[in-house]
Amino acid sequence: MMMHATIKFSPSNIATLKKALRNQYPKIRSSHADEALAASFGFKSYAAMLAVLNQVSGSARLMVQSDPCLLLLRLDQLGYSGLSLQALRRLTWEVPYPDRWQDDELQQALNGRFAPVAANSDAVPS
Template sequence: MPVNDIKRDTVALFKRCLRTIWRTVKSSHADEAIAAYYGFRTHAALLAALPDDAAIHQVEPRPQALMDRLEEFGYRLAGLEFERVLRLFHAEILGRINENFRRMVTETANDNRT
C-alpha cells in the first residue's frame, strides 16, 4: 500500500468526506476511526504527531482499521460506502491541487525585483 503525506487540514478534509457519506457517524467516532486509518491508536496520538499545519507525517493508510474501529463503535457500514468516501476525498484533494495550480498560473513572477 502506498505511503502518503498528511497534514492536519488533510485529516480534517478526510473527516468531512467521511461524514458526508456516512452522516450517522458521530464526530468523535470519525476522529478515532481516521486515526486508526492512519495507523494511530487514538485521535490524540494522531494530533500529537501533527503538531501544526506545517508538520507532515508519512503514513501507510489502513482502510480495514478504519472499518474495524467504526464497528467497535457499533456502526455497520458497507465497504462500498468506504470506496465512496475515498473517491470523494481524492476528488477534493485534486480540486485543491488544481485550485493552487490555477492561482500559481495567474500570479506574476517576482524574480526580477531590484
C-alpha cells in the same frame, strides 16, 4: 487489488477526509470519526494522532496511508455496523485533498526518474 490511499499528513487533509466521511455517513458522530480516522492511519487514539500531526504539520512532509480495513474495524467497534469496505476504500481515494502530497518539483523529479530512456540515447539510467 487497490492499494491504500497515500496522503500528506496535514490538518487540512485530515479535516477534509473527516468531512467526506461524515457526509457519506451522517450518523457517525464527530468524535467517532476522529477516532476511526486515527485508527485508519495506525494510531491507537485520536489524541496520539493529533500529537504527531501538530508536531510535523508545519515542518515536514510526512505521508501516511489510510487503511480502510482499520477504519471499518474501528467504526464497527464504535457501533457502526454494516458499512461497506469498498465504499470506505473508494472514499479515501476520491476525496479532493487540499494539501496534495506531490508538489510540482517532486512530481517532475518522479516523472524524470521513471521516464524511459530513449534507445538511441547515451544516457545511463540511474
